[in-house]
Amino acid sequence: MSSKQVLICQYQSCLAQGSAEVLAAFLECSSDAAIVPAECQGQCNLGATVRILPDEIWYCRVKPTDVNAIAQSHLENNQPVDRLLHPRIHPAYVCRSATLRDSAITVENSTIARRQHTNDS
């Protein structure tokens, strides 16, 4: 049996984002990890929150359709699913995402434009 635990937040904000369905999907998958309905994990604005222990890997905005990817990649093969990693907790992983890299470039360009505007005035 796996030593991993999958904590799926079942508190207000995450429930509003479908965490009950995420929990149901984990309970239906074939993983031998312990599936644990959890209290608030303090990451309410990015629910549904899923936390894998003892790895301390945090997933955010998890949907039922993401559960198979987490089960197969992370729980069976110890490979976290980069696209679902919580960006504040795992920023190094998330920077590999092209979408967020593009966002960072946009922010950087915006900052440069503001500096140039300030210097021109």
Ligand code: FES
């Ligand atoms: S309600 Fe889920 S992390 Fe707080």
